Amino acid sequence: MIETPSLVDQYCHGVLRTELGLGTFEAHLGRGEGPPAPGTTFFDTQTGFAVRRWCPPLLGIEPHCPPARYLARRRELGVLESGRRLLRGSGITTYLVDTGLPGDLTGPGEMASAGAADAREIVRLELLAEQVADTSGTADSFLANLAESVHAAAAGAVAFTSVAGERHPLALAPEPPGPGEVRGAVGRWLTGRQVGGVLADPVLLRHLLWIAVASGRPLQLHAGAGDPQTYFGEFARATAGLGTDLVLLHGYPYHRSAAHLAAVFPHVYADLGPALVRTGARAAAVLAEILELAPFGKLLFSSGAHGLPELHVVGAHLFREALGRVLGTWVAEGAWSLTDAQRVAGLIAAGNARRVYGLPVGSDGREP
Amino acid sequence: MIETPSLVDQYCHGVLRTELGLGTFEAHLGRGEGPPAPGTTFFDTQTGFAVRRWCPPLLGIEPHCPPARYLARRRELGVLESGRRLLRGSGITTYLVDTGLPGDLTGPGEMASAGAADAREIVRLELLAEQVADTSGTADSFLANLAESVHAAAAGAVAFTSVAGERHPLALAPEPPGPGEVRGAVGRWLTGRQVGGVLADPVLLRHLLWIAVASGRPLQLHAGAGDPQTYFGEFARATAGLGTDLVLLHGYPYHRSAAHLAAVFPHVYADLGPALVRTGARAAAVLAEILELAPFGKLLFSSGAHGLPELHVVGAHLFREALGRVLGTWVAEGAWSLTDAQRVAGLIAAGNARRVYGLPVGSDGREP
C-alpha cells in the first residue's frame, strides 16, 4: 500500500463563515459564467458526486445521500462544527492559503485552528497592487509603495500568486516593460480608476510579475486560456536561471502541456489539485496522464478549494485514492518498485512543496 | 446493470438508397481528403473493425468476417432489407436528421419507417442560404427571402446546424456584422456566384449564424480546426442569455475543451457521437474523458452517421456499451451510486435531448 501521512495543500482558499442553503452551496460547485442551465444542477457534475461520496460520512450520514439531506445535516451541526469535522477529516497537514479573493472567507490562522494543521499565506499580486493604488496619489508614489509592499509581503508570505495570464493575454510577454512605459500605464490607470478598481492593464501586470520574479519567492501562475505551450514557454525561457521558481496552476485540460513545461524548464513546477477535484471519478486517470511527462520532483498536490471545506476534503481524498491506485498498479505490474513508489508518493504529497516553499520538515507536527 | 431503453440520435444523416460495392462502402468509412494510401484500406481503422464487430450478426452472419463476405451478404438481402435490419437493430428510438448533405440519402420520413422510430429534421443553414441565393435576383430580395426562410424552417425543424466554423475561421466572430457590411457581401457573393455555388464568405456566414441565434431554435455548430477554446469561447460569451442553446458537434480530439465550454456556459451543450464511432474499441475511454468536465445535463448522444446504416448501428452500440462500462465501473468502485448512474445514463441517452429540442416525452413510443 502507498501511504501519504503528510499532505501539503500548496494552493487553496479559506472557507465561508456563513451558513449555506442549497442554492448558495450549489453555486460553489460550478465553475461557470452563469447559473446552471434550466433543468440541470451543478450537483450533477463529477465535483458534486465526489462531494456526496466523501463528505456525508464525515458528518455522520451515509454517502451519496441527496443534497438536501446533506445540507440539512450541515446546518444542524452549524458551519463551524461541520467545517472543523470536514477539514480535520481531510488529512491535510499544511494549508497554503491564497488570501486574495473577496468574500467572507477564513484566513490562514482560522484554517490552521479549524483544521488542526499548519497554515501559511500566499499573497495575490493583483490585489496587492490594487490596495496600493487605493492609497497612492501619484504614479511615483504608487511605484515606490508597490515595490515596498511586494518586498514586505515577500518577507512574510510563503509565495506570490498571480492571475495576470487570465486577465490579459499579453501579461506574460518575455521581458519586463521599460520604466517609461510603466510610468505611463500607471498614470492612465490611476487617473481613470475608482477605489477598488481592478488591475487589467497588460503593462502593469507584466511589471508586477517581474517585480515578483525579482523577489525570489516562488510565483504561482494561474493558467490563461488555451494550451500553456503557446503562451507560457517564452516567459519560462526568459525567467530561467533568475532563481525564482514558477508554479503553473490549473493546467487541466492542458495538464500534459503543463507537465511538459515542468520537464523542460528547471524552475517550472506543475500543480495537480483542481484537475482532480473537477474530474472526480476520473481523478486517477488524470493523475496518471500528468505523471507521464512531469519529473516526479516537479509535481505538487493542491486542492484549489474555495469557500467550501467540502472541496478541501474532496481534493485530498481524491488525490490520495488516485495516487495509491495509479502507483499501486505500476508496482503490481512490475513497472515500478514499491520503494520508488512510496518515495515518489511522499514527494508529490508533501516533500516537493516543503522543498520549493522552504517549509520546515515536520512543521506540521508529523514525521516527514 | 446500466440500461438505456430510449436512445435519441441527436445528429445524423440519412442512408444511401443504392447498392454498394466494396469500394464505395469502404469510401464511407474514411474521413480523409483522398483515397486510402497505397497498400492500406479504410477497413483497417477503428470504425472498420467496429462495423465488422457489430453489423454482421444483425444480417445473420458471424462478427469479424472479412469485408467481402459482409458486403456479399448485404447485397444478397438488398439495400432496403439490410437497412431495415440494421436500423431496427441499432436501438435508436428517435433520429434527428441533418438533411443538408448532397447525395441520394433517405430523409427523416424514410428513416422513421425503416427504423421503426421517430424522426425529425435538422436544417443546415448554409444549404438554406444557397437555395435562397439560387432564386433571389438582388441583394435586397436575398436578405428578405433568407430571413423568411429561416423563420419558416424554425417552425418545422427541430434545430439548425451550421458548418460555418469549418468554412471560415472568422465566421464565429462574437458580434453580428453591420447591415451595410452584410449588404455589400451579399452583392459581391451574388454577382460572382453560379447556381449551386457554396457559401464561404465570412460576413455572410456570421450573418446567418446570428439570424439563427435570433430564431430561438437550438443551433448545432460543427467544430472548426483546432481547439474550440481558442475560437468558440468569445462567440459563446456573446450569445449567452439570448435564449438559444448551442450544441458543439465533432469535438474530438478536443472533446475535453468542448466539455469545459459546456461547463462554463449555461447555453452550451456537447455532443459525443462521432468521437465514439471513430474510436471504436476506445469508445469507453473517450466517453470517460468527456464525462470529466461536462455537467451530466449538458451531454448529448449522437451517431453522426452518414450514408451507411452501419454507422448508426456502430454509434448506438458503442455508446451503450461504453456508457454501461464506464458508469458501471464507477458504481462498482463506490464513486457513484447506482441510482445516480442510471439517472445520468437516461439523461445522456435521451433525456437531455428531449429537454433541449422540446421532444415530447414518450414520443418514441416508449416510457421515458
Next chain:
Amino acid sequence: MIETPSLVDQYCHGVLRTELGLGTFEAHLGRGEGPPAPGTTFFDTQTGFAVRRWCPPLLGIEPHCPPARYLARRRELGVLESGRRLLRGSGITTYLVDTGLPGDLTGPGEMASAGAADAREIVRLELLAEQVADTSGTADSFLANLAESVHAAAAGAVAFTSVAGERHPLALAPEPPGPGEVRGAVGRWLTGRQVGGVLADPVLLRHLLWIAVASGRPLQLHAGAGDPQTYFGEFARATAGLGTDLVLLHGYPYHRSAAHLAAVFPHVYADLGPALVRTGARAAAVLAEILELAPFGKLLFSSGAHGLPELHVVGAHLFREALGRVLGTWVAEGAWSLTDAQRVAGLIAAGNARRVYGLPVGSDGREP
C-alpha cells in the same frame, strides 16, 4: 498472445562511444533546457524508471537497482560489451539511423554490427545544407551543390529528416519560395555565416523541404511547438499527390492530432516511439490513444533513441509490451478478432515501415 518477431526502428540515432559517469548518463535521460532542478534528478522520471526496469537484467543484475549500481556494472562490462548486450536484447531487427546529430555517435554500420541487425541511414536536411554551405563560395554554387547533394543523398539514404518546424514557425508554409527569394536568402545567409553556422532562415528551410519533397524519398518531419493541426495541415494539403510520404515525428502530447492528420491525408504517417519512451509505465495508455484515429497502416514504431543504447531497449520493450496489452485486451473484450490483432501488430512493428521505406521483406534475416 500478440507477437512481433520483427521490429523496424524507423527513427533513432547512434550510441555514444565513450564510457559514461552517473552525471553524463543522467543528462541523456532529460529533455530539458537545463540541468535537473536542485533537489531533483532526471532518474526520477518515467524514462529513468523504465531504464531501471528493463536494462539491468540485460547486464545480469536485478531490475530497479539504484542508478549508481547500474552504472558501475555498465563500466565493468565496458561501453562496447554493454552496448552489444543492450542492443541485441532490444529485439530490434532493423535500425533507421538519423546521422545528423553532433557528438561521438556510432553510425549505421556500427549499429548493425553491435546489434546483429540491419541498419540504414536517414539524412538530416539541415546538416546537409550546412555542409554544402561550408564548401560553397557563392549563392549560385551553393544552390547547385545543394540540389546535387540532396539528389545524391536520395540515392543512398532510406529517408530524409528535417527539424525545420522546430527552427522556424514559417518553415512549413504551404508553397515553395520563389527563386529570387531563395537566392536573396542564400546570399544573406552565406555572407553572415561562420563555418559550421546553423541554418535557421525560414526561406531556406522551406526551399530545403520542397527540394526534399521533389526527391520522392519519405520525409520525416520533427514536430514544432504546439498542436500540429494548427501548423501542419496546410503543408500536408499542399504536398498531397506529389508522391512523397511525410512522417510526423515526436507528436506527443499532440499524438491524437498527429493520428488525425494521418487519417486525413493519404501521404501522411505517424510515428509513435518517443511518446512511449518518455511516458514509461503509461506507454500502453498512450499507444491506445494513438490507435483511436490513426489508420492501422499509417502508424510506425520507433525508439527515437539518442546516445544511450538503453533508450533503444526501453523503446522496443515498452512498445512490445504496450502493443500486446492493448491489442490483447481488445481481443479479450471481443472488440477485435485475434487474427486482425496479430496482423495489425505486424504492420505497426515492421510491415508499414517496410512498405513506406521500401525495405526488402526479410532483409533483417527473419520471416516477415
